[in-house]
Amino acid sequence: MAELWVKDAEKWFRREDGRPFKIIDRLSFEAREGCVTVLIGPSGCGKSTLLNSMVGLENLDRGELIFISRGKPEKRPLIGYVFQSPRLLPWKTIGENISLALQGADVPRRQWESRVTHYLNLVGLEEYVNQFPLYLSGGQRQRVGLARALAIESDIVLMDEPFASVDELTARQLRQTTRRLCEQLHRTVVFVTHNLAEAAYMGDYVVTLTQRPARLDAYVPNPLPSPHHWGADIYKFAAELENKVTLKEDIES
Amino acid sequence: MNTLHEAVRLVSDGTFFFHMFQSLRRVFVGAVIAMFFSIGVGIYMGTVAMGERFFQPLVVLGLTIPGLMWALIAVMLFGINEFSPYFAVTVTIFPMLVINIWAGVKSLDKELIDMSHVFHFTKWMKISQVILPQLVPNIFAATRYGLGLAWKVVVVVEMFGTSNGVGYQVMKSYQVFNMEGVIAWTITFVIAMIVIEYGLINFAERRLTAWRPRVEVWRR
Numbered sequence: 001m002a003e004l005w006v007k008d009a010e011k012w013f014r015r016e017d018g019r020p021f022k023i024i025d026r027l028s029f030e031a032r033e034g035c036v037t038v039l040i041g042p043s044g045c046g047k048s049t050l051l052n053s054m055v056g057l058e059n060l061d062r063g064e065l066i067f068i069s070r071g072k073p074e075k076r077p078l079i080g081y082v083f084q085s086p087r088l089l090p091w092k093t094i095g096e097n098i099s100l101a102l103q104g105a106d107v108p109r110r111q112w113e114s115r116v117t118h119y120l121n122l123v124g125l126e127e128y129v130n131q132f133p134l135y136l137s138g139g140q141r142q143r144v145g146l147a148r149a150l151a152i153e154s155d156i157v158l159m160d161e162p163f164a165s166v167d168e169l170t171a172r173q174l175r176q177t178t179r180r181l182c183e184q185l186h187r188t189v190v191f192v193t194h195n196l197a198e199a200a201y202m203g204d205y206v207v208t209l210t211q212r213p214a215r216l217d218a219y220v221p222n223p224l225p226s227p228h229h230w231g232a233d234i235y236k237f238a239a240e241l242e243n244k245v246t247l248k249e250d251i252e253s
Numbered sequence: 254m255n256t257l258h259e260a261v262r263l264v265s266d267g268t269f270f271f272h273m274f275q276s277l278r279r280v281f282v283g284a285v286i287a288m289f290f291s292i293g294v295g296i297y298m299g300t301v302a303m304g305e306r307f308f309q310p311l312v313v314l315g316l317t318i319p320g321l322m323w324a325l326i327a328v329m330l331f332g333i334n335e336f337s338p339y340f341a342v343t344v345t346i347f348p349m350l351v352i353n354i355w356a357g358v359k360s361l362d363k364e365l366i367d368m369s370h371v372f373h374f375t376k377w378m379k380i381s382q383v384i385l386p387q388l389v390p391n392i393f394a395a396t397r398y399g400l401g402l403a404w405k406v407v408v409v410v411e412m413f414g415t416s417n418g419v420g421y422q423v424m425k426s427y428q429v430f431n432m433e434g435v436i437a438w439t440i441t442f443v444i445a446m447i448v449i450e451y452g453l454i455n456f457a458e459r460r461l462t463a464w465r466p467r468v469e470v471w472r473r
Contacts, residue, residue: 055371078373087368091386091464100382104373132464152372 002069002077002155002188004031004054010062011049023049025213026063031156031205034186036179038199040241041209041217047192048084050214051158054190055079069155078105080149080157080187084164086141088133088148094120095129098148105152119147123177139170146178150185159191163198172230175201183226200237201228208244218244259437268422269441275418276411276442279335280403283342287399288392290343291350296384298351299358308351315348320406328414338410338418345406346399350392357391358384386461393458397450404446 011024023046031037039047052058054065056076067074088097098116107115120126123143133141142162149157159178163171179202182189191202199206200222208217220241224233263269297304298312320341327341361384369383411420419442426434 052367057367057370079371081368081371083364083368085364087364089365089382089386091462092382100374100378101372104369104375104378106373134464134466148372 002067002074003033004156004188004190005066005068006030006050006063007066008063009050009053009060009065011046011053011058012061022213024060025215027209027214027216028063029207029216029219031188031190033188035204036182036189036191036202038191038193038203038206039209040193040196040199040206041214042211043194045209045212046214047194047209048160051081051160051190051192054156054158055081067156077156078152078154080152080154082142082145082149082157082159082162084161086133086145088141088144090133093130093132094125094136094144097133097144098151101148101152105154107152115151115153119151120144122150122181123147137170139166139174142166142174143177146174146181150181150187155188157187157189159189161192161194164193164195171198176230178202179228196238196241197234200224200234200241201230206241208241220244256433256436256440259433260441263437263441269438272417272419272422273442273445275415276404276407276420279338279407279410279418280342280400283339283407284346284396284400284403286339287343287347287350288396291347291354291395292385292388292392295351295354295388296358296380298355299361305355312348312351312355315344316352320345320402321409324406324409325413327410331414333414333416335415337414338407341406341410342403346395346403349399349402350395353391353395354388357388361387389458389461393454397454400449400454404442408442 005028007028009024009027010022012020012022014020027050029037039050041047049058053060067077069077088094089100092100095116098119099112102112102115103109116129117126120129123146125140125143125147128136128140128144133144136144142165146162149159162178163174166174175198182202191199193199193202203222204226206218206220206222208220209215210217222228222237224237228234294304294308298308299305323341323345327337327344331337331340365383365387366379369379374383407418408420408423411418412424415421419438423435423438426432426438
């Protein structure tokens with residue numbers, strides 16, 4: 001099991017005219033072991049940048065990211081990532097897409113088939129193993145992305161607005177599947193969203209961020225008992241969250 | 254009618270196959286050498302700014318030199334041997350292969366490359382599973398155009414610098430003013446090219462892009 005600490009993270013970008021601007025400002029929080037920590041904040045406040053820093057796609061200008069796996073700090077641990085768009089290789093079948101992630105994670109070849117079958121089964125797509133991604137719907141592709149992130153069995157899984165590009169009904173199903181799997185598999189999950197109800201449903205802890213540059217606004221434990229059920233309690237907690245968020249622009253209530 | 258008889262004779266007595274094989278071999282070897290270097294240079298140009306600055310003028314210069322010039326230069330430089338056609342084909346199609354692969358690399362899907370980084374793909378996995386498959390359409394476009402030019406170049410080199418091949422046979426027929434022979438070789442050569450294009454290249458392209466749903470622009 002693993003946990004993740006973000007300590008005094010700071011990140012700058014440059015505008016086209018060369019002037020620098022700060023996107024993340026002295027941000028600190030903790031993603032607890034085996035829990036889902038939701039990051040919620042306005043669009044463009046630096047949530048995805050922070051996630052990209054966690055997997056080495058960006059470098060922080062100041063501060064640090066500390067990964068602690070089984071009590072020991074790790075430099076660049078294996079991390080599962082569910083992207084906003086599924087990012088599957090269209091020339092590879094669903095099974096091959098997951099197998100490539102397993103190969104990257106140094107999983108022995110003899111385990112690939114059973115892992116692929118197991119995780120596709122968990123997301124309800126086992127019969128699509130030999131299909132190419134372009135023949136699947138958007139929601140199905142997103143589920144394959146989820147299966148790929150879980151199949152490598154990393155201790156930490158990041159999810160960057162994974163259901164933002166699918167319709168609400170599909171998103172609701174996907175949230176249920178994802179939340180159920182998070183509860184079953186006890187992975188440490190950092191989940192980014194700008195939807196309050198989604199944050200209330202998915203999170204064990206909710207970290208609200210300010211508008212750019214992203215600073216810690218509030219760190220709120222979810223009072224609802226697991227397993228979470230989509231209903232009035234979720235909306236009640238979402239309303240509580242809304243009251244805690246200082247800058248409400250661009251946050252979906 | 255005489256031309257048709259001549260064409261049938263060339264095919265039935267095996268002369269056509271022998272000389273066609275020689276020409277094919279020269280085009281194939283030259284194209285493989287060009288492909289090998291152009292993939293490396295194209296990827297380098299598309300990913301490293303210094304590589305782009307260094308190779309861009311050379312590639313543009315290479316595109317402006319007609320293939321037939323390379324054919325003559327090759328024969329004059331290397332004489333009558335197998336190296337001349339290989340050299341001429343390679344240097345003729347190299348710039349257009351590079352320019353296509355370079356353009357392909359510049360339009361690579363960055364999101365897929367980021368995904369491969371996140372999932373700890375090795376360098377070889379990134380190249381073979383993520384980058385090269387995206388370049389397949391560019392490689393096929395360049396191959397089609399390049400092969401069209403390579404055939405012309407090989408035929409010219411064979412006319413002056415070899416003792417077999419389709420070009421040599423056309424030249425031999427021309428020297429004895431055998432019009433039927435020239436046209437018969439031209440017709441059989443064109444048929445062979447069509448077979449290669451539709452039988453081989455189209456087949457390979459269909460196999461390699463089977464993952465792509467068919468595009469139906471016009472529906473009834």
